[in-house]
Amino acid sequence: MANTLDQLVDQVRENRIWRSIFRSGTGESNLHKSLFVQQNVFLHLFSIKARKRTLEFSATWYLGALTFGTFMILVITGVLLMLYYHPSVPQAYADMKDLQYVVSSGVFLRNLHRWSAHAMVFLVFAHMFKVFYRGAYRTPREFNWIIGVVLLLVTLLLSYTGYLLPWDQLAFWAVTVGSNIASAVPLMGAKIRFLMLGGTAVNANALLRFYVLHCVILPLAAILFIAVHFWRIRKDGGIYAGDHSSEGSNQ
Amino acid sequence: MSTPKDFLAVVDSDARKTPRRIAFITKRTSPQVRVKDEDRVMTYPEVFFRATVAIETLAIALVITALLWDAPLEGLADPMHTPNPAKAPWYFLGLQEMLHYFPPVVAGVLVPGLVVMALIIIPYFNINIEAEGMWVKDKARRLRIFGIVVVLFCIFLAVFHVWVALVPTLIMAALMYMAAQTDPQTATGYRRSLVSKPLSFWIMTWFLFELVVLTVIGTFFRGPGWSWVLPWKGAL
Numbered sequence: 001m002a003n004t005l006d007q008l009v010d011q012v013r014e015n016r017i018w019r020s021i022f023r024s025g026t027g028e029s030n031l032h033k034s035l036f037v038q039q040n041v042f043l044h045l046f047s048i049k050a051r052k053r054t055l056e057f058s059a060t061w062y063l064g065a066l067t068f069g070t071f072m073i074l075v076i077t078g079v080l081l082m083l084y085y086h087p088s089v090p091q092a093y094a095d096m097k098d099l100q101y102v103v104s105s106g107v108f109l110r111n112l113h114r115w116s117a118h119a120m121v122f123l124v125f126a127h128m129f130k131v132f133y134r135g136a137y138r139t140p141r142e143f144n145w146i147i148g149v150v151l152l153l154v155t156l157l158l159s160y161t162g163y164l165l166p167w168d169q170l171a172f173w174a175v176t177v178g179s180n181i182a183s184a185v186p187l188m189g190a191k192i193r194f195l196m197l198g199g200t201a202v203n204a205n206a207l208l209r210f211y212v213l214h215c216v217i218l219p220l221a222a223i224l225f226i227a228v229h230f231w232r233i234r235k236d237g238g239i240y241a242g243d244h245s246s247e248g249s250n251q
Numbered sequence: 252m253s254t255p256k257d258f259l260a261v262v263d264s265d266a267r268k269t270p271r272r273i274a275f276i277t278k279r280t281s282p283q284v285r286v287k288d289e290d291r292v293m294t295y296p297e298v299f300f301r302a303t304v305a306i307e308t309l310a311i312a313l314v315i316t317a318l319l320w321d322a323p324l325e326g327l328a329d330p331m332h333t334p335n336p337a338k339a340p341w342y343f344l345g346l347q348e349m350l351h352y353f354p355p356v357v358a359g360v361l362v363p364g365l366v367v368m369a370l371i372i373i374p375y376f377n378i379n380i381e382a383e384g385m386w387v388k389d390k391a392r393r394l395r396i397f398g399i400v401v402v403l404f405c406i407f408l409a410v411f412h413v414w415v416a417l418v419p420t421l422i423m424a425a426l427m428y429m430a431a432q433t434d435p436q437t438a439t440g441y442r443r444s445l446v447s448k449p450l451s452f453w454i455m456t457w458f459l460f461e462l463v464v465l466t467v468i469g470t471f472f473r474g475p476g477w478s479w480v481l482p483w484k485g486a487l
Contacts, residue, residue, distance in 0.1 A: 067307030142374035172328035184355030
């Protein structure tokens with residue numbers, strides 16, 4: 001049984017159309033495993049081999065991977081939520097009620113999006129402190145640390161802009177508190193606040209701006225910087241292994 | 252001639268190892284060789300498999316959370332009706348707590364600006380790659396500077412009545428002083444590890460401590476008019 005299944009899988013993988021898409025072909029050799037990573041536009045951000053020590057749980061607690069996991073959950077649930085959401089006042093709030101009472105699994109979708117968002121903010125912070133205490137930010141990884149700081153800020157902005165979208169009391173006043181801080185910037189505080197809200201108070205324009213930022217601009221920025229972040233891991237010699245004596249064997 | 256099917260040619264692609272490095276040791280360099288060969292695994296499937304398992308475990312945990320607890324949803328936004336207290340999202344409550352003591356330009360602009368600047372500087376700030384302990388060299392002078400900085404900063408916090416930030420600062424200062432008074436030769440356990448910590452470690456740990464304390468206070472211990480409350484009891 002297992003044999004016929006294997007044969008079937010092999011047949012599919014040797015098929016001309018399959019081979020035109022995935023060129024690494026069939027086979028279990030390390031060459032094939034290397035090509036699998038190298039010849040895929042997304043996977044080739046990663047190196048072909050990794051030091052075994054860096055895979056131990058204690059090395060990273062997998063915090064970077066988990067952060068990326070929450071981001072993927074957020075993209076999927078976020079796109080589904082967009083199907084039920086209008087960024088207008090007061091329809092936005094009515095859509096929340098629809099999610100609650102009309103849409104199948106609407107509550108679950110919103111719950112998952114919200115808890116994953118909190119988890120992502122927490123994990124980004126945890127990841128940063130773990131990297132710091134490991135000393136993994138030091139040469140040659142300085143620049144990737146800075147990309148990480150940028151990603152921290154993008155994450156906070158994503159979470160903050162998303163906070164307004166339900167258009168309930170919690171959302172409205174949390175964003176009012178935040179936008180008042182922006183107006184404390186010397187000289188151009190009021191201008192920054194106006195640019196941020198599209199007006200002098202949190203209103204329908206602000207909701208639309210936050211929606212565009214939350215659903216288009218910031219996710220694109222996040223994806224871009226995540227790609228650079230992953231690619232730099234490979235370019236900087238793989239995940240930090242714990243001491244500088246092994247740094248000589250970079251790829 | 253037909254090709255026999257009953258054997259399989261396997262090419263060990265590891266036959267060619269990573270190129271060997273040859274070091275020429277001249278008179279003035281140390282002949283100590285620190286680079287060693289390490290066990291490596293293939294990214295596919297080993298690393299991807301582990302990452303996938305980790306992410307799926309988290310996904311299951313989040314799905315269970317989403318099934319058990321509903322996301323908060325209050326009434327329709329009403330600009331005429333301010334809730335008391337109006338709180339920012341939890342990750343900004345540390346800042347909002349600061350806003351209670353300092354003018355907005357300090358708490359809302361200067362402090363976060365400096366934090367981001369400091370985070371960017373960190374990898375360049377740590378100039379000695381060996382990350383030498385803060386008190387290993389030049390102890391007397393460093394203790395003097397440390398003392399002055401701590402006293403001035405504590406006076407600053409006391410003037411603004413920021414006791415919630417003062418207490419963690421004093422605890423960290425006490426730990427640093429203890430590390431300074433520890434003899435690295437005879438110390439054991441955690442005291443030994445504290446002696447070896449560089450300045451960047453102390454600053455980051457102080458920052459983490461303050462961040463946690465202020466965020467927890469802002470989230471759980473602040474009520475109407477930003478007064479003290481107990482999360483299980485209501486207003487004090």
